Amino acid sequence: MSTTKYDVIVVGAGPGGSAAAALLAKEGKRVMLVDKNKSAGGRMMTIHDKEGFHYELFPISGCPTEGSQMEHVLELIGKTDAVKRIKPNELGLVDLMCLMNSKGELRWHEMSEMGKKMLHSLHISPMNPMHALGLNRVKKFFKAIMTMPEGEINKLYNISAEEFVDSYGPFPGLFRTFTLFICEGAFEMTCDKVPAADYIRFYQESNKFGSGRYYEYGFGRVFEVYAETVKELGGTVLYNTRVKSIDVEGGIAKGITLQNGDQYMADIVISDAGIRQTVLHLIGEEKFDLAYVNRIKSLLPNLACVGYRWFLDAPVLKSPSLVFFPEGGLHSWDEFKAMSEGKRDIQNYIYFGTTSLFPNTAPEGKQLVYAVMSCYPNPKIDTKPMLEYIKNMIHRIQPDLFDHIYKTEIMSVEQSATFGTDKMASDFGGESYGVANAIGQSGDQRPNAKSPIKNLYYVGNDAGGWGMGTNQAVDSAVNVVNLILN
Ligand SMILES: Cc1cc2nc3c(=O)[nH]c(=O)nc-3n(C[C@H](O)[C@H](O)[C@H](O)COP(=O)(O)OP(=O)(O)OC[C@H]3O[C@@H](n4cnc5c(N)ncnc54)[C@H](O)[C@@H]3O)c2cc1C
Incomplete structure (x- = not known):
């Protein structure tokens, strides 16, 4: 057992873990950050200079363009200039959408285009009287979702995006298909599960803050900067190091044991390893009460x-x-x-x-x-x-x-x-984000970032936080750090 005691040990240097570690190091905490991968970023890690390419293993679209939590954390740790944001539209690049109807006809439009071309590619013809009627419903629908106040949105956590959209229909052409695909595009979850509240909030935010953002030398560069900051501030960062267990005594988290048997102690442990993996594997279900374990097991991944x-x-x-x-x-x-x-x-x-x-x-x-x-x-x-x-x-x-x-x-x-939270259960694993934004586990009903084990917190997509993918993971880090500091 190492005699060094840390204020905080963070298991996992994914977007959530690396952000939490950097923020706490900046607050003067003695931090250890441990990851089984060779660098920070988790599932959004950048592979550097492989045959001249810097790339992520999975496709990436940073959302929102402006005001992301990822950049907010860079500001908080004083590293705004360390990574250069790329806005595709400033480079004159446009995103395209191609819709294919049941006859196999392909129609293209620029994603930002809302006019005639978009209607054409949605296979909607304003000259068709039925479509014209349907277009009025589309207008009414957009007006409702774009102007809906927060209080009203919050009432829509228990109905699905699909039910909500269908309550305004029927819609002309491929509009219904197009609008409900947002659930997969933003939350990697099906429209029968995503709450209408999340769907509407995402529409409002993308409209206000834009979508599409990347970083020079790769998206994962941001998380590398977070981890480098931990080191610069005197913390310890261990890569290629697998945590075997989070050690708990008398209901209190005490530290971690690595795969090689080394042990480290800390006042607080934060896990970015996924809530299911943390509870069921890194700690063990016998340390929690049955109702909690059953709840964790019942959470749907995306x-x-x-x-x-x-x-x-x-x-x-x-x-x-x-x-x-x-x-x-x-x-x-x-x-x-x-x-x-x-x-x-x-x-x-x-x-x-x-x-x-x-x-x-x-x-x-x-x-x-x-x-x-x-x-x-x-x-x-x-x-x-x-x-x-x-x-x-x-x-x-x-x-x-x-x-x-x-x-x-x-x-x-x-x-x-492999790059993220490991296989989680016999029937699930490899989900893109983590615990899905789904009815019963979104908004106020998302798992609490504070574990029933004292001094243990969860961070990342699984633990609260709002937004799409990486932004949600980093948002959760900001929330967890505030919880700890307060
Ligand atoms: C196919 C795909 C497409 C995606 N597209 C987008 C997108 O377009 N936009 C977007 O914003 N997001 C996207 N994401 C999601 C994004 O990757 C996740 O939201 C984000 O990585 C989650 O961060 P996290 O901190 O919660 O967890 P993770 O990224 O999973 O990080 C967890 C970290 O914990 C480490 N860890 C786990 N167990 C241990 C252990 N026992 N010991 C040591 N370390 C451990 C892992 O190695 C990993 O580094 C996509 C993901 C995938 C897979």
């Missing part, structure tokens, strides 16, 4: 992703993000499960994009392209049919890409589990 990273010998894509929506490709949670079990045809939205259009991310003339779809979060599912589907669809929308692939990497559910 969806996982599967797809390709294609390395191209030419800059084929001109847009950082091209989202493809097929009619009939909007699914419930149970339908995703059926798809993963081969009981349902695969038809899904595909995120197709590149970060190589941003400065200092790719070698001259080359491009790294992501093509990915959501899937049921279980590393054991057979993803071959999904990979086949993605390839077939990309052949339709960007056939020239296939003349330029010189290397292919598969983006798997397993990989997400």
